[in-house]
Amino acid sequence: xxxxxxxxxxxxxxxxxxxxxxxxxxxxxxxxxxxxxxxxxxxxxxxxxxxxxxxxxxxxxxxxxxxxxxxxxxxxxxxxxxxxxxxxxxxxxxxxxxxxxxxxxxxxxxxxxxxxxxxxxxxxxxxxxxxxxxxxxxxxxxxxxxxxxxxxxxxxxxxxxxxxxxxxxxxxxxxxxxxxxxxxxxxxxxxxxxxxxxxxxxxxxxxxxxxxxxxxxxxxxxxxxxxxxxxx
Amino acid sequence: xxxxxxxxxxxxxxxxxxxxxxxxxxxxxxxxxxxxxxxxxxxxxxxxxxxxxxxxxxxxxxxxxxxxxxxxxxxxxxxxxxxxxxxxxxxxxxxxxxxxxxxxxxxxxxxxxxxxxxxxxxxxxxxxxxxxxxxxxxxxxxxxxxxxxxxxxxxxxxxxxxxxxxxxxxxxxxxxxxxxxxxxxxxxxxxxxxxxxxxxxxxxxxxxxxxxxxxxxxxxxxxxxxxxxxxx
DNA sequence: GCAAAAGTGTTCTTAGTACACCCATGC
DNA sequence: GCATGGGTGTACTAAGAACACTTTTGC
Numbered sequence: 001x002x003x004x005x006x007x008x009x010x011x012x013x014x015x016x017x018x019x020x021x022x023x024x025x026x027x028x029x030x031x032x033x034x035x036x037x038x039x040x041x042x043x044x045x046x047x048x049x050x051x052x053x054x055x056x057x058x059x060x061x062x063x064x065x066x067x068x069x070x071x072x073x074x075x076x077x078x079x080x081x082x083x084x085x086x087x088x089x090x091x092x093x094x095x096x097x098x099x100x101x102x103x104x105x106x107x108x109x110x111x112x113x114x115x116x117x118x119x120x121x122x123x124x125x126x127x128x129x130x131x132x133x134x135x136x137x138x139x140x141x142x143x144x145x146x147x148x149x150x151x152x153x154x155x156x157x158x159x160x161x162x163x164x165x166x167x168x169x170x171x172x173x174x175x176x177x178x179x180x181x182x183x184x185x186x187x188x189x190x191x192x193x194x195x196x197x198x199x200x201x202x203x204x205x206x207x208x209x210x211x212x213x214x215x216x217x218x219x220x221x222x223x224x225x226x227x228x229x230x231x232x
Numbered sequence: 233x234x235x236x237x238x239x240x241x242x243x244x245x246x247x248x249x250x251x252x253x254x255x256x257x258x259x260x261x262x263x264x265x266x267x268x269x270x271x272x273x274x275x276x277x278x279x280x281x282x283x284x285x286x287x288x289x290x291x292x293x294x295x296x297x298x299x300x301x302x303x304x305x306x307x308x309x310x311x312x313x314x315x316x317x318x319x320x321x322x323x324x325x326x327x328x329x330x331x332x333x334x335x336x337x338x339x340x341x342x343x344x345x346x347x348x349x350x351x352x353x354x355x356x357x358x359x360x361x362x363x364x365x366x367x368x369x370x371x372x373x374x375x376x377x378x379x380x381x382x383x384x385x386x387x388x389x390x391x392x393x394x395x396x397x398x399x400x401x402x403x404x405x406x407x408x409x410x411x412x413x414x415x416x417x418x419x420x421x422x423x424x425x426x427x428x429x430x431x432x433x434x435x436x437x438x439x440x441x442x443x444x445x446x447x448x449x450x451x452x453x454x455x456x457x458x459x460x461x462x463x464x
Numbered sequence: 465g466c467a468a469a470a471g472t473g474t475t476c477t478t479a480g481t482a483c484a485c486c487c488a489t490g491c
Numbered sequence: 492g493c494a495t496g497g498g499t500g501t502a503c504t505a506a507g508a509a510c511a512c513t514t515t516t517g518c
Contacts, residue, residue: 006270006347007323008246008283014239015247015327038238051240054325058316082314082329084290091239093286095247097314097327115238166497183499184481207496208488398470415472416508439469440515 013086013093017061018049018134020080020098020141021070023106024158026167028123028174031138032070032110033130035118040090041131045122047138049096058097066101070110070119076157077101081140088133096133100141102157149175153194153230156215162198164210165189172232188232194220245318245325249293250281250366252312252330252373253302255338256390258399260355261406263370264302264342265362267350272322273363277354279370281328290329298333302342302351308389309333313372320365328365332373334389381407385426385462388447394430396442397421404464420464426452 021032033045048069052061058079066072080098088096110119122128130138148154155171156163169185189195195213203209220230253264265277280301284293290311298304312330320328342351354360362370380386387403388395401417421427427445435441452462 007321007326008248010283011286012244012246013284013286014244016240052245052316052327054243054245055318057318058314058327079313082290082311084284084329086287086289089239094239095284095290095329097316164497181482182497183483186498187500188480203489204496206490206494208498210497396470413509414470415510418471419473420507435516436469438467438517440471442470 013095015052016049016094016096017052017058017065018047018096018098018137019062019066019077020047020100020138021066021072021103022100022141022145022158023103023121024171024174025106026170028125030106030121031124033120033122033128034069034112034116036115036131037117038115044131045128046131047134052097058099062099069113069116070108072103072108075101075103076154080137080144083133083137085133096137098137098140100144102154104157104160146175149232151229151231153215153220162200162212162214164202164212166210192230245327247284248281248326248328249284249290249297250279250328250330250369251294251298251309252279252332252370253298253304253335254332254373254377254390255335255353256403256406257338258402260357262338262353263356265352265354265360266301266344266348268347268363269349270347276363277360278363279366284329294331301345301348302340304335304340307333307335308386312369312376315365315369317365328369330369330372332376334386336389336392378407382464383462385447385452394432394444394446396434396444398442424462
């Protein structure tokens with residue numbers, strides 16, 4: 001008996017992997033978008049993505065695609081949701097396993113690829129119209145990011161390794177869309193003992209120089225195993 | 233130019249939809265399992281599932297499969313995670329869009345289907361060995377259920393429309409794996425104003441009869457829109 | 465009348481919130 | 492010396508945790 005005799009022998013939808021890549025700067029939260037050079041949606045902005053190859057896991061495909069499309073190598077990413085609406089691609093049914101990713105720096109040079117004429121970081125708040133169902137995917141990612149930020153130390157993935165408390169607070173305020181009391185924020189985050197003060201200070205133009213901190217991932221893992229859970 | 237000219241023309245993985253169906257009784261939390269009648273994993277217990285047909289969304293496939301495999305019609309369900317490890321099925325790459333579902337009653341008669349010799353409710357705690365990567369899927373669903381129970385009123389989906397506070401508390405204790413103080417639990421849940429007392433009481437064998445309550449989904453939606461969020 | 469489960473309040477502790485001034489630097 | 496952003500402490504309030512006895516029914 002053939003080993004594959006019980007698998008599904010009818011036409012199969014194609015499988016895409018798309019990724020919402022977030023980047024942060026003092027201006028606000030950004031998404032990496034590509035301008036399509038080919039139909040459908042030629043000239044429209046879309047999320048970076050591509051097809052899942054056979055023998056590849058979703059995570060592997062994601063890694064390959066981010067490297068191909070944006071030259072991004074090391075990155076925090078996790079699966080977001082799988083979009084299966086048969087009408088989401090006008091050509092034929094293509095299901096999309098969507099991921100979302102956080103980069104520490106927007107310095108990466110997004111390179112336009114084969115089907116892409118341009119790549120740019122766009123402010124989330126600019127609400128650019130997107131091709132396919134990518135607006136829905138982006139919204140799902142935004143909701144997830146805000147929820148995740150509250151319960152898991154993912155904010156640090158959007159900042160350089162060393163950052164000031166003001167930068168961190170501003171990031172939280174931006175993503176959670178609310179202002180936070182400076183003293184309470186500092187008290188709470190420092191009380192967790194997950195930030196190590198560096199031997200450095202940084203001065204940002206004017207004003208008193210700020211202490212730089214570094215997130216201690218090791219300590220976080222240790223505490224997590226002991227039942228601690230992050231909350232902000 | 234052919235409309236499909238830019239889609240992925242290479243061999244495509246098949247797409248399955250699998251579902252972790254939870255049911256609750258005073259004995260504990262149960263999962264609906266099927267015993268496979270065909271290779272691979274003939275004789276092993278697995279989660280109900282099947283292939284996604286072309287033109288079908290994941291949610292539609294889920295609905296069809298639950299009806300076919302278990303005669304389950306109205307049910308609370310949501311997408312859990314998509315499992316893509318190429319080795320998860322020994323025949324060929326089959327990605328699985330996993331769902332988890334909650335049923336209010338385990339009275340449904342799980343009917344053995346074409347590839348299935350038996351269907352049974354099994355206690356989660358019995359830790360039965362499962363075929364494919366279904367143990368991993370089940371564990372993911374358990375973690376998600378526990379997390380969700382704390383922040384969303386999903387517990388009611390596992391109870392009949394009318395229930396006592398003791399039943400509800402016991403459900404929380406079972407799924408969260410910790411005991412809860414009776415007075416504090418009642419105070420908190422009643423303070424939310426989401427439970428309507430029925431004009432009925434029920435007596436369970438011996439002991440004082442208990443008040444029956446009903447979850448007011450309408451009120452919950454209303455409050456949610458006003459920024460309220462459930463927490464227990 | 466006793467076994468069994470339902471129901472009920474108060475105190476203490478902890479975490480959250482609100483709030484205003486001084487400090488170090490660049491120009 | 493002034494503009495700019497960094498840094499700090501306390502009092503009040505709300506929510507969570509701990510805790511033991513009375514009530515109603517079946518047998």
